Amino acid sequence: MERKDWPLWEVFVRSKAGLSHKHAGSLHAPDAEMAISNARDVYTRRNEGVSIWVVESKYIHSTQESDVESMFDPNEDKIYRHPTFYDIPDEVGHM
Amino acid sequence: MAQEKDLQKIFEEKIEKEIKIEPKDWMPDEYRKNLIRQISQHAHSEVVGMLPEGNWITRAPSLRRKVALLAKIQDEAGHGLYLYCAAETLGKDRETLVQELLSGKAKYSSIFNYPALTWADIGAIGWLVDGAAIVNQIMLQKTSYGPYSRGMIRICKEESFHQRQGYEILLTLCRGTEEQKAMAQDALNRFWWPSLMMFGPSDKDSAHSAQSMAWKIKRMGNDDLRQKFIDQTVPQANFLGLTIPDPELKWNEEKQSYDWGQIDWEEFYNVIKGNGPCNKERLAARQAAYDNGAWVREAATAYAKKKAERKTKDAA
Ligand SMILES: [Fe+2]
Ligand SMILES: [Fe+2]
Numbered sequence: 001m002e003r004k005d006w007p008l009w010e011v012f013v014r015s016k017a018g019l020s021h022k023h024a025g026s027l028h029a030p031d032a033e034m035a036i037s038n039a040r041d042v043y044t045r046r047n048e049g050v051s052i053w054v055v056e057s058k059y060i061h062s063t064q065e066s067d068v069e070s071m072f073d074p075n076e077d078k079i080y081r082h083p084t085f086y087d088i089p090d091e092v093g094h095m
Numbered sequence: 096m097a098q099e100k101d102l103q104k105i106f107e108e109k110i111e112k113e114i115k116i117e118p119k120d121w122m123p124d125e126y127r128k129n130l131i132r133q134i135s136q137h138a139h140s141e142v143v144g145m146l147p148e149g150n151w152i153t154r155a156p157s158l159r160r161k162v163a164l165l166a167k168i169q170d171e172a173g174h175g176l177y178l179y180c181a182a183e184t185l186g187k188d189r190e191t192l193v194q195e196l197l198s199g200k201a202k203y204s205s206i207f208n209y210p211a212l213t214w215a216d217i218g219a220i221g222w223l224v225d226g227a228a229i230v231n232q233i234m235l236q237k238t239s240y241g242p243y244s245r246g247m248i249r250i251c252k253e254e255s256f257h258q259r260q261g262y263e264i265l266l267t268l269c270r271g272t273e274e275q276k277a278m279a280q281d282a283l284n285r286f287w288w289p290s291l292m293m294f295g296p297s298d299k300d301s302a303h304s305a306q307s308m309a310w311k312i313k314r315m316g317n318d319d320l321r322q323k324f325i326d327q328t329v330p331q332a333n334f335l336g337l338t339i340p341d342p343e344l345k346w347n348e349e350k351q352s353y354d355w356g357q358i359d360w361e362e363f364y365n366v367i368k369g370n371g372p373c374n375k376e377r378l379a380a381r382q383a384a385y386d387n388g389a390w391v392r393e394a395a396t397a398y399a400k401k402k403a404e405r406k407t408k409d410a411a
Contacts, residue, residue, distance in 0.1 A: 030400075041173075
């Protein structure tokens with residue numbers, strides 16, 4: 001039995017109560033429990049977090065580089081989705 | 096192949112525009128190979144780097160020094176892990192990387208083949224060796240490969256305490272007895288030149304430098320980094336009241352930096368070839384750690400398997 005049997009886990013850390021979990025890095029571990037305990041030692045040695053998520057890397061699905069254009073480009077010409085698109089006189093005040 | 100040409104062009108545009116390359120992006124084979132070599136070498140250095148310092152944990156002169164040294168060494172283990180993970184995103188698995196270190200195929204920083212003979216050496220290592228590593232790693236935060244860059248940012252946040260704890264050790268010794276100050280001077284004498292060698296051969300003699308710069312894997316040349324380190328370290332040595340063991344060291348008003356002597360490159364290449372004072376000892380220690388840890392890895396795997404089996408049985 002060798003180390004290469006251990007799956008790769010992605011580690012997400014919530015830095016403060018109320019904030020989202022953010023990707024911190026990855027590590028190898030035989031199961032979720034040990035992944036969490038290793039993540040605690042590696043990624044939260046200096047109060048970097050109050051909560052940890054781990055998920056096996058193989059369960060993460062992502063967009064492909066080749067999809068970038070069709071996925072994200074259309075947003076750029078929809079400037080009416082942004083507040084600056086609308087003309088409101090200064091007299092109205094902050095809105 | 097027209098398609099590969101396009102991919103090459105997209106890659107080059109990203110490098111040009113400072114857009115990070117990510118694991119799933121297309122990249123030239125040579126870029127990948129170059130990165131795996133550099134990142135794994137860096138990872139091995141973090142891990143082997145724990146050995147000279149680990150030697151002093153039980154002999155630290157106070158509890159304060161002991162917890163600090165322990166925390167520093169634990170950080171280095173973490174650095175090794177961040178870097179192995181970054182290397183793995185390029186498609187080489189951990190086991191292979193570890194085996195390449197143990198077989199001597201992969202290199203690590205030659206500085207760790209020097210012994211830590213006295214307590215003052217622990218001060219010198221933190222101040223000079225971590226200091227030099229920081230100069231290099233600050234530059235690497237801007238490397239073109241995303242996972243490497245993110246690892247470096249995390250590492251740099253942790254490094255500054257390493258250098259400060261080392262400098263504080265030397266400061267205490269230099270304010271102590273004559274013998275303690277002499278011990279600090281002796282450590283500086285032995286670690287100064289090997290620390291300068293950490294930046295690698297001069298760019299004109301470095302096999303990888305030009306290509307690494309073109310691909311923005313490295314953002315500054317070895318010689319510039321070395322000069323930066325010297326310029327920032329000499330005043331710190333002066334503050335300690337210690338003398339840098341280089342008779343040619345002199346402030347150059349015009350350049351606004353220091354002129355200095357010659358590195359003994361023969362010593363550098365000799366240590367890299369395996370003939371440094373501790374090469375064999377370091378690899379033997381890593382091999383022993385690997386062998387003696389085998390049962391722990393096996394037990395962890397067996398325990399995880401058993402737990403998973405119990406869970407499926409309970410569910411049934
Ligand atoms: Fe480090
Ligand atoms: Fe360090």
